[in-house]
Amino acid sequence: MDDYMSLLLLSKGLLFEIALVIFIFGVLLRLFEIFSLGRKKDLSEPKANPTIIGIKTIFTRSIPSYEMMTKRGFLIVNGIIFHVGLFIVVFLLAPHITVIDRLIDLSWSPLSSQIINFATVVTIFSMIVILVHRFTHPVMKALTTSGDYVAWIVTFLPIISGYMAYNHLLLPYNLILALHILSVDLLLIVLPFSKLSHSFTFFMARYYSGTISGRKGVQL
Amino acid sequence: MSNATLEKGINSFVKMIDAPIASFFSSCVSCGMCADACLFYQETGDVKYTPIAKLEPLRRAWEQEYTLFGRLKKLLGLSKKITNEELKQHTELVYNSCTMCARCSMVCPVGNDIAYMIRKMREGMAAGGFAPAGLIGASNRAVEIGSPMGLTLHALSAQIKHAEKATGITINLDKSDVEYMVLLSSMELINFPEYLEAIAKIFKQAGKTWTISSTAFEATNSGIQIGSSDIARILVKRIVDSAEKLKVKTVISPECGHAFTAIRYEGPNLIGRKYNFEVKHILEVLDSFNEAGLLPTEGLEKEKLTFHDPCSLARKGGVIDEPRRLLKKVSDNFTEMTDHGARNWCCGGGGGASAIEEGEPLRLKAFKTKQKQIEETEATTLVTACANCRIVLEEGVEHYNMDMPIVGLTELLAEHLVDKPKQKLKKEAKQ
Numbered sequence: 041m042d043d044y045m046s047l048l049l050l051s052k053g054l055l056f057e058i059a060l061v062i063f064i065f066g067v068l069l070r071l072f073e074i075f076s077l078g079r080k081k082d083l084s085e086p087k088a089n090p091t092i093i094g095i096k097t098i099f100t101r102s103i104p105s106y107e108m109m110t111k112r113g114f115l116i117v118n119g120i121i122f123h124v125g126l127f128i129v130v131f132l133l134a135p136h137i138t139v140i141d142r143l144i145d146l147s148w149s150p151l152s153s154q155i156i157n158f159a160t161v162v163t164i165f166s167m168i169v170i171l172v173h174r175f176t177h178p179v180m181k182a183l184t185t186s187g188d189y190v191a192w193i194v195t196f197l198p199i200i201s202g203y204m205a206y207n208h209l210l211l212p213y214n215l216i217l218a219l220h221i222l223s224v225d226l227l228l229i230v231l232p233f234s235k236l237s238h239s240f241t242f243f244m245a246r247y248y249s250g251t252i253s254g255r256k257g258v259q260l
Numbered sequence: 261m262s263n264a265t266l267e268k269g270i271n272s273f274v275k276m277i278d279a280p281i282a283s284f285f286s287s288c289v290s291c292g293m294c295a296d297a298c299l300f301y302q303e304t305g306d307v308k309y310t311p312i313a314k315l316e317p318l319r320r321a322w323e324q325e326y327t328l329f330g331r332l333k334k335l336l337g338l339s340k341k342i343t344n345e346e347l348k349q350h351t352e353l354v355y356n357s358c359t360m361c362a363r364c365s366m367v368c369p370v371g372n373d374i375a376y377m378i379r380k381m382r383e384g385m386a387a388g389g390f391a392p393a394g395l396i397g398a399s400n401r402a403v404e405i406g407s408p409m410g411l412t413l414h415a416l417s418a419q420i421k422h423a424e425k426a427t428g429i430t431i432n433l434d435k436s437d438v439e440y441m442v443l444l445s446s447m448e449l450i451n452f453p454e455y456l457e458a459i460a461k462i463f464k465q466a467g468k469t470w471t472i473s474s475t476a477f478e479a480t481n482s483g484i485q486i487g488s489s490d491i492a493r494i495l496v497k498r499i500v501d502s503a504e505k506l507k508v509k510t511v512i513s514p515e516c517g518h519a520f521t522a523i524r525y526e527g528p529n530l531i532g533r534k535y536n537f538e539v540k541h542i543l544e545v546l547d548s549f550n551e552a553g554l555l556p557t558e559g560l561e562k563e564k565l566t567f568h569d570p571c572s573l574a575r576k577g578g579v580i581d582e583p584r585r586l587l588k589k590v591s592d593n594f595t596e597m598t599d600h601g602a603r604n605w606c607c608g609g610g611g612g613a614s615a616i617e618e619g620e621p622l623r624l625k626a627f628k629t630k631q632k633q634i635e636e637t638e639a640t641t642l643v644t645a646c647a648n649c650r651i652v653l654e655e656g657v658e659h660y661n662m663d664m665p666i667v668g669l670t671e672l673l674a675e676h677l678v679d680k681p682k683q684k685l686k687k688e689a690k691q
Contacts, residue, residue, distance in 0.1 A: 238288070
């Protein structure tokens, strides 16, 4: 047993459990913070069914418009690559599916490690691209706050450490695996309280937005 | 708006925040795509006009009041306070350089309705005393005199007499139990009185009964523009009371974008109940006349036409197909702008911006987007359906030496109206 086994056990044991509890608490809290504010019933006569257009908007807003593709195509394409890459890496790697299976008793077929490895490289690359873009694009630069960097760092750490662990790079395997799981623990803790909360609130934002325009019969 | 203080402004921000706003701020990833949809950013390249950035004080009010970490930070004295100075700077951002056109709301990848939030933020800006003088004046005149431009019943009566003389049709004030109550905008009455004549001709031809209320003829709502629900409520209530007193079936919003959304969509929420009548934009009414065969026209326009969609009518009002169906009745040479309908670009003067004198240089700069759009079509006449857009477009066209007449769609249709007996029309409609 090497020196890092205890750290590894701690990261995937107690610390993971604590992180998971904070994550669940944080998500529920954020949802409560939003829903408890409520929304006044709209008394105006709707021109179309706002609920239907609201639900549609959750999906349709994923399709960028031609105008935005011509103006911010680079950001949009990079963003799609990042999100798809992240999804593949997080949910289609065999060890990750095992963890999910243990937690909620749900599993599915994994992708091959080679594909995941490639997706990881692409995701890492897209994250570096977005960081450089954030530094250089005038509007993004002006909007960026420390919160954006926090979100970037806590997302980047699990991906880079996972890649290093899979490819046995630089550090002893148990150490890098422990660091990988620790960074996931950190991500779970930070996610609900940071800009990463968009990962579960964007459904609501799109829905609300869709209902507002949908009431007027407009699908934006 | 009296006794406005910073505290009242901040309290109003806090009060305005609802679940949609909380979900919007929770979802923003600072991508800045909203800037690319904003004509003020597009034409100036100045990052301060990025739509989501205009909401920073409202965002902090949300964070400090409605999030765990924001509250903790506030308790520890670590949060950045909203100051007088900051809100003063935001007057230009929230009013002069935002027409609440909602183009930004349309492109946000996480779905944030930024225009919805600007509308709410203006409530706090007005309560705090940070609204522009032009809008304060317009709101005061609307409440005290009955029109944001200070137009009285005498002025309306004079225009009615003028229209009656020009058309030979009697226009009834305060006639009860008629089908329609027609609202007007001051802008129309002063600058485009031909609208009233057009209405008189079309309704006579269609055989529809209508009236104008002497106590609620003004359709525009400065309360919505400045961000004062109290004022907006007074103005809506006037219309509702008159319409219900006169027992009309339908209230018609004139060729004015924001007036339509104010009475049609915000109104019931302002007074806290549904109406006993319908609200329709004049183009919706004309479209229904047309469908019923009650809008016979003859001849086609010789000029090449294009149409400017008023934002509040199209993107924010859902009246998109109606003007196109109507235009095609009188033109076989109609061409669309590149971005039209729900994707249209604002003229630069909506949401009350045209009432802000000091905002004019920026407005004219922003107009360049519309100029490019118009020039690309190679049209020779521009048609629209909003008196405010029309004035702003006229100013822009003149400023940039564009040789282009601008006409209202209702008047255009009235010019082509065929004078046919009612019975004959009904017979044709049945066939």
